[in-house]
Amino acid sequence: EVQLLESGGGLVHPGGxxxxxxxxxxxxxxxxxxxxxxxxxxKGLEWVSTISGISGSTYYADSVKGRFTISRDNxxxxxxxxxxxxxxxxxxxxxxxxxxxxxxDYYETDYWGQxxxxxxxS
Amino acid sequence: xxxxxxxxxxxxxxxxxxxxxxxxxxxxxxxxxxxxQQKPGKAPKRLIYAASSLQSGVPSRFSGSGSGTEFTLTxxxxxxxxxxxxxxLQHNSFPRTFGQGTKLEIK
Numbered sequence: 001e002v003q004l005l006e007s008g009g010g011l012v013h014p015g016g017x018x019x020x021x022x023x024x025x026x027x028x029x030x031x032x033x034x035x036x037x038x039x040x041x042x043k044g045l046e047w048v049s050t051i052s053g054i055s056g057s058t059y060y061a062d063s064v065k066g067r068f069t070i071s072r073d074n075x076x077x078x079x080x081x082x083x084x085x086x087x088x089x090x091x092x093x094x095x096x097x098x099x100x101x102x103x104x105d106y107y108e109t110d111y112w113g114q115x116x117x118x119x120x121x122s
Numbered sequence: 123x124x125x126x127x128x129x130x131x132x133x134x135x136x137x138x139x140x141x142x143x144x145x146x147x148x149x150x151x152x153x154x155x156x157x158x159q160q161k162p163g164k165a166p167k168r169l170i171y172a173a174s175s176l177q178s179g180v181p182s183r184f185s186g187s188g189s190g191t192e193f194t195l196t197x198x199x200x201x202x203x204x205x206x207x208x209x210x211l212q213h214n215s216f217p218r219t220f221g222q223g224t225k226l227e228i229k
Contacts, residue, residue, distance in 0.1 A: 035218070037166075045158075045166065045209050047218035059216040095165055100213035104154050110168035110177060 002026035002111055004096050009116030016086050016120070022079040022096035022113055030054060030074040032107065035099045036081050038092035039115075048094070049081065052102040059102065064090075086120045093117050124148050124212055128221025134229040135200055143195045143224045145210035150190045154214035157186055157195045161206045169208075170195060202228075 008020040022034070036048040049070040050059045058070050069082040079096050093115040100106050125148040135141050145155065153173035158166040168177050170186035173193055183198040197204055205228050210221040 044223040045160075045211075045220045047211075047220065050216070050218065061217050097165075099211065099218060100154070100156075102216075104152075104214050106154070106156065106171045106175075106213065108171065108175075108178070110171070112165040112167070114165055 002109075004111055004113035006094065006096055006113040006116040009094065009118045011119045011121065012086055013122055014087060014120055017082070017084045018086065018118060020081040020083065020094055020096075020116060020118070022081075024077040024079065024111075027109070027111065029072075029077040032098040032111075033100065033102045034072060034079045035097050036070060036079075037095045037097055037099070038090075038118075039095070040089070040092040043092075046092075047099070050099070050102060051079070057102055083118070086118075088120050091118060091120045123217055124151060124215060124219055126210055126212055126219045126221040128210055128224055130224060131222060132225045132227065134227050136229045137200050137202060139200045139229075141197050141200060141226065143208055143210075145188075145193045145195075145221045147191045147193075147212055147214075151212045151214035153189045154212055155186075155188070155193050156211045156213070157184075158209045158211060159204075159206045160209065166209065200226075 035050040097112040157170040160166040
């Protein structure tokens with residue numbers, strides 16, 4: 001059974017840091033580019049970042065560039081999102097997912113985690 | 123950056139109705155588009171990939187069409203479980219962009 005399990009969310013003060021993790025199982029993790037997608041309370045979906053499967057090429061939304069770092073450990077089947085200099089508008093549920101390859105090719109499979117909530121507040 | 127303009131933002135319909143949701147891309151994206159359904163408190167679920175291919179396990183009342191800049195998601199006969207929010211996503215280039223969402227409500 002395919003599973004993506006996020007963890008690491010919580011309450012953090014503005015300016016603080018948090019590291020999200022996403023544990024993958026049930027599929028060949030290294031074969032897929034992986035992404036983080038977030039959703040502020042009551043709002044739509046926002047793409048945050050993507051990392052390629054093998055080379056580790058990374059891509060970021062302008063809203064998080066320079067503050068967030070995506071990484072992965074294929075040997076552990078883990079995806080990470082290091083979030084620094086957090087702001088109130090980073091408050092959201094964060095999902096890991098295999099949206100598409102970094103070259104734009106679709107994946108026939110569609111894997112999402114259940115999400116982890118990040119709240120940035122004083 | 124590619125902007126995805128999704129319409130309508132909300133839609134009231136009845137069980138059995140046929141509904142269509144549209145996404146327009148600010149520039150051509152070939153068929154690099156997916157459609158997602160999201161229910162409250164749940165992760166999104168992809169219904170359509172490559173603009174018109176039905177995701178495995180998704181009922182055939184869902185269909186997608188389009189290429190280039192204009193795309194549609196059609197539900198041929200609404201069922202009670204289809205009332206949800208729908209999003210398009212372009213994965214042609216970075217940054218990836220979602221449409222603003224369409225909330226489908228029961229009339």
